[in-house]
Amino acid sequence: MPDPEQIAIDVRGAVKRYGDFVALKTISLSIMDNEFFTLLGPSGCGKTTLLRMIAGFEDVTEGAIYLFDEEIETLPPNKRPVNTVFQNYALFPHMTVLDNVAFGLEMRGASRPEARTRAAEMLELVQLGAFAARKPAQLSGGQQQRVALARALAPRPKVLLLDEPLSALDLKLRKAMQLELKHLQRETGITFIFVTHDQEEALTMSDRIAVMSAGELQQLGSPSDIYERPANMFVADFIGETNLLDVSVDRVDADGATCHLGGGHVLRGVAGDGVQAGAQVHLSIRPERLFMSETPVAADGLRGQVRENIFVGTDITTIVQLDDGPDFVVRTSNSDRGNKRIFDPGTAVFVNMEQGAARLLTG
Amino acid sequence: MKGPFDLRSYTGFRAITVLCLIVLYAPLIVVTVYSFNASQSLTNWEGLSLRWYADVFTGPESGKFKIAARNSFVIALIAASVATAIATLAATGMVRGGRFRGRALSFGLISLPIMVPEIVLAVATLIFFNAIGFDRGLLTILLAHIAFCIPFAYLPISARMQGIEDSYEQAAMDLYATRRQAFTRILLPLMMPGIISGFLLAFIVSLDDFIITNFVKGAGVETLPTAIFGSVKQGIKPNIMAISTLLLAVSVVMVTLSYLVGKSDNTK
Numbered sequence: 001m002p003d004p005e006q007i008a009i010d011v012r013g014a015v016k017r018y019g020d021f022v023a024l025k026t027i028s029l030s031i032m033d034n035e036f037f038t039l040l041g042p043s044g045c046g047k048t049t050l051l052r053m054i055a056g057f058e059d060v061t062e063g064a065i066y067l068f069d070e071e072i073e074t075l076p077p078n079k080r081p082v083n084t085v086f087q088n089y090a091l092f093p094h095m096t097v098l099d100n101v102a103f104g105l106e107m108r109g110a111s112r113p114e115a116r117t118r119a120a121e122m123l124e125l126v127q128l129g130a131f132a133a134r135k136p137a138q139l140s141g142g143q144q145q146r147v148a149l150a151r152a153l154a155p156r157p158k159v160l161l162l163d164e165p166l167s168a169l170d171l172k173l174r175k176a177m178q179l180e181l182k183h184l185q186r187e188t189g190i191t192f193i194f195v196t197h198d199q200e201e202a203l204t205m206s207d208r209i210a211v212m213s214a215g216e217l218q219q220l221g222s223p224s225d226i227y228e229r230p231a232n233m234f235v236a237d238f239i240g241e242t243n244l245l246d247v248s249v250d251r252v253d254a255d256g257a258t259c260h261l262g263g264g265h266v267l268r269g270v271a272g273d274g275v276q277a278g279a280q281v282h283l284s285i286r287p288e289r290l291f292m293s294e295t296p297v298a299a300d301g302l303r304g305q306v307r308e309n310i311f312v313g314t315d316i317t318t319i320v321q322l323d324d325g326p327d328f329v330v331r332t333s334n335s336d337r338g339n340k341r342i343f344d345p346g347t348a349v350f351v352n353m354e355q356g357a358a359r360l361l362t363g
Numbered sequence: 364m365k366g367p368f369d370l371r372s373y374t375g376f377r378a379i380t381v382l383c384l385i386v387l388y389a390p391l392i393v394v395t396v397y398s399f400n401a402s403q404s405l406t407n408w409e410g411l412s413l414r415w416y417a418d419v420f421t422g423p424e425s426g427k428f429k430i431a432a433r434n435s436f437v438i439a440l441i442a443a444s445v446a447t448a449i450a451t452l453a454a455t456g457m458v459r460g461g462r463f464r465g466r467a468l469s470f471g472l473i474s475l476p477i478m479v480p481e482i483v484l485a486v487a488t489l490i491f492f493n494a495i496g497f498d499r500g501l502l503t504i505l506l507a508h509i510a511f512c513i514p515f516a517y518l519p520i521s522a523r524m525q526g527i528e529d530s531y532e533q534a535a536m537d538l539y540a541t542r543r544q545a546f547t548r549i550l551l552p553l554m555m556p557g558i559i560s561g562f563l564l565a566f567i568v569s570l571d572d573f574i575i576t577n578f579v580k581g582a583g584v585e586t587l588p589t590a591i592f593g594s595v596k597q598g599i600k601p602n603i604m605a606i607s608t609l610l611l612a613v614s615v616v617m618v619t620l621s622y623l624v625g626k627s628d629n630t631k
Contacts, residue, residue, distance in 0.1 A: 057533055077536040090534035094552045103548075104538030155539065 006033040006068070008159055008191040009054060014063035014073075016049050016215075023049045025215045026063065031159075031193060032208075033068075036185050038194045040202040041212035042238070047195045050212075051161050054193065055084050068158060078107070082159040083152035087167060089144050091136035097147050098123065098132035104155040122150040125184075142173045149184070159191045166201065178204050199239045203227060211235050227286075231272070233361050236284040243290075243328055245283045249360070252277055257360055259283065263324030265302045269358035282361045287331035289357035291340045292320065292349040301350035304328065306343045316342055320351050391611065398604035405599060415605040422602060424594060431590035435570055438505050438586065443566035446512035447520075450565075451558055453513070454521040455550070459529065474514045484511060485578040492579060499581035507579045508569045515568045516561035519621075523557025556627050563621035567614055 009031040016024035024046040031037045039047035052058040054065060056077035065073040072080050083104065091100050101122050105115035123129045126146040136144055145165060152160055162181075166174045182205050185192045196202055202209050203223040211218040211226060211234075219231040230236035237244060247259040247267065257271040259281070269283050293301070304322040318330040328351050332340045343349050370376060397405065401412035419428060453473060457466065476484060488507045497503060531553065535545035551558075573588040580589060587610060595603055 055537060057537075076542075077533070078539045078541055082537075084534070084537045086530050086534060088528070088530060090528070090530040092531060092534070092549055103535070103540075107535075107539035107544060151538070 007031070007066070008033045008035070008068060009193065010066040011050070011054075012064045012066065014050070014053060014065060015061045016046070016053060016058060017061045023215055024053075027217055028063075029210055029217060029220060031191060033191055034189050036182065036192045036194065036205055036207045038196060038202040038206040038209045039212060040196055040199060040209050040238075041218075042197055044214075045212040046215040047197075047212050048163060051084075051163055051193060051195045054159070055082060055161050056080050081155075081157055082161055083155060083157040084161040084163060085145075085148045085152045085165045087164045089136075089148040089165075091144055091147055091151070093136055095135075096132065097128065097134050097136065097139070100136065100147060101151045101154050104151065108155055119150075119154055122154045123147075125153075126150045141168055142177065145169065145177065149181075153184075153188060153190070157190065159193060160185075162192060162194045164195055164197070166196070167198075174201070181205060203239070211238065213238070230284060230359065230361070232363055233282050233284070236282075236359070236361060240286060241329065241331075242284045242286055245326055247281060247283045247360070249275055249277050249279045249281055256356075259360065261322070261325050263322060265322055265325055267302070267353070267358060269360040270356055271360050272362060274362045275360045279362070283358055284361055285353055285358040287317065287329045288315075288333065289354045290328065290330040291332070291352055291354070292318065292330060292343055293341070293352060294343075294349065296350045297352045301352050302328070303348070303350055306345050306347045306349055308345055309342060318342065320349060322351070394604050395608045395611065397601065398608040400601060400604075403601070405601060405604075415601045416609075418602040419605050419609070424602065427585070427590055427594075428587070428606060431585040431587045434501065434504075434585065435587040438501070438508055439566045439569040442505055442508035442512050442569045443516070443562050445509045446565045447516045447558060447562040449509075450513050450516035450520050450561055451554070453517055454524050454554075454557075455546075458521060458524045459532075473517050476511055477514045477518075481574045485575040488575060489578045499579055500584055501581075503579045503581065504576055504584070504586065507575050508572065511572070511575060512565035512569050516565040519560040519564060520554065520557040523554055523560075527553050556624050559624045560621045563617050563624070567617045567621075570617075571610070571614060 007030045011027055011029050011031075014024060014027050015022070027046075027050065039050060041047045049058055053060050053073070056072075056075060056079075060073040063073075064071055067080065067082065091097075092103065095103070098116060098119050101119035102112075102115040105118055106112065110118070120129065120132060123132055126149055128143060128146055128150065131139060131143065131147075136147065139147065145168075148165065166177050166181075169177060178201060181192070181194075194202075194205065203226075206223055208220065208222055209226050210220045213234050219226055219235045221229075226235060226239055230239060230242075233244065236242050245261060247261055249257050249259045249271075250266075251258045252271055252275060256268050257275055257277075258266065258268050260266050267283060269285075275281055292306075295301075296303075302322050302325070304320040304325070307319045307321050307327070310317040310319075314334055316332050316334065318332065320328045320330055322328060330351060332342060397408075398415055399411050399413065400408055401414060402409035419425060457470060457473075460466075488510070492499060492503050527550065531549050532545045535549045536542065540548060571588060572586075573592065576586050577589050577592070580586070585593065587606075591603060591606060591610075594600070
């Protein structure tokens with residue numbers, strides 16, 4: 001039975017070097033049993049390398065990887081009870097869909113009828129029972145993706161690894177598959193490790209997210225931790241949209257810090273680690289945590305002028321230029337129009353921050 | 364594709380095409396047609412007949428041709444099989460071996476014999492067998508054929524293999540297959556069209572070879588091409604046309620098969 005207190009994959013000080021190039025700098029993280037865990041980062045950040053090290057396709061230069069307390073980093077891929085859904089699916093093109101799904105079971109020693117029975121069950125689970133006799137090339141991208149999923153889940157791996165499995169699907173199908181994957185993970189109780197560069201996908205599906213960049217772990221936390229409380233500039237910028245401003249810290253006190261921008265604007269934000277009076281730091285605030293008013297609502301209202309309103313379906317994005325200062329992006333949800341006002345371009349307004357929404361980051 | 368850049372719009376396109384086709388195929392057509400001639404003469408047409416085909420199988424030279432034909436087919440079969448096996452392993456090593464020093468050089472060395480003038484290969488092989496004191500006979504022909512068949516088998520196999528992503532084998536090993544199982548269950552079936560194509564090509568190259576065979580064969584040992592040549596030296600008789608047409612037919616069938624198999628796809 002899955003035990004949420006138990007560690008499924010424990011990466012201990014893993015390093016990956018190719019010659020002089022360091023693909024992964026010392027990474028340690030623990031992935032819990034029955035968790036939907038996402039490795040998120042831009043291409044080249046080392047997320048796929050880490051996944052392939054867990055699968056056994058890349059050796060570990062230094063450090064160790066444990067799977068339920070068993071050290072696995074020296075085992076070949078076929079000796080590791082983890083399965084992978086590949087980015088291009090890698091379905092065996094000369095075999096039928098059913099034989100593809102039965103392959104792992106047969107290799108593990110199941111008899112052919114036994115393997116086929118279980119494979120047929122797996123195909124039912126992903127709603128492809130009717131396609132068992134087809135070759136992979138006769139299926140659509142979304143169907144191939146489900147076959148890849150069924151094939152990887154059929155041998156009941158302890159951990160399922162997914163290498164950007166949704167990147168080849170169109171937006172609508174991707175959204176549907178996101179929900180289905182999440183559902184499948186709950187149903188099977190198997191730990192999923194999901195690799196993606198799509199932050200929205202990561203936020204939607206994950207229990208926890210590890211944000212990576214340049215071979216380093218930037219932040220590890222729940223989707224809301226990472227979105228609301230980014231640990232550094234990279235995370236703030238990479239996850240969602242944000243206003244990033246260079247500010248000088250005037251005073252640090254118990255519930256935050258007061259700082260100023262050029263143009264005499266004074267702001268308050270929640271201080272991250274290492275924020276001290278006199279320091280030059282970055283202030284990050286999400287566009288949806290800002291609102292506009294004709295008169296300042298609080299002492300830290302910022303005076304500016306509306307430049308442009310952009311209608312983007314569910315929201316209206318407003319660009320406000322602060323007097324003698326930078327631009328702010330303010331997002332107002334259409335469902336929030338009762339409380340928040342939209343002003344015409346050219347109107348002088350005050351930009352206000354929601355309490356505790358601005359964060360000061362040192363790097 | 365019709366348009367201003369249509370090749371067919373150039374002056375003389377049709378004439379040149381026809382000329383090329385005539386130069387290439389007229390001799391073959393003449394031989395094929397006259398192999399059905401009822402006349403003793405090579406050039407006078409006296410009506411349709413299969414007498415020269417009968418002569419090939421039952422005439423005074425039929426014994427010699429039968430032995431030569433058997434030698435040719437046995438050598439072609441063994442040489443093509445061995446060369447294909449070696450070429451398959453070579454292609455696996457070259458395409459799946461990752462980057463290693465001398466990879467480009469290895470590829471060049473494998474395919475070079477196709478470009479080297481055959482007479483040079485023939486002389487070199489003869490000198491080699493002499494130098495090591497190897498008595499010439501059927502075995503020397505076989506060894507020489509295996510050697511020069513390898514590049515012909517290698518090319519279609521490696522071309523096929525380059526089109527197979529290595530993620531298939533990774534997926535197989537991820538699904539608990541050993542390295543050997545990944546090779547036999549996944550890679551080999553996917554390579555099979557290339558392997559069959561390579562085998563057929565090697566077979567036909569071996570069957571048709573004259574120059575190298577003529578150099579390394581022992582006295583009294585003949586393959587079909589050397590037997591035909593020996594017979595022609597005593598004057599061309601119409602039975603030579605019949606036997607040439609038969610050989611041509613075998614070649615056409617094999618090359619067509621090789622082409623079809625090479626294009627075939629076991630993934631549909």
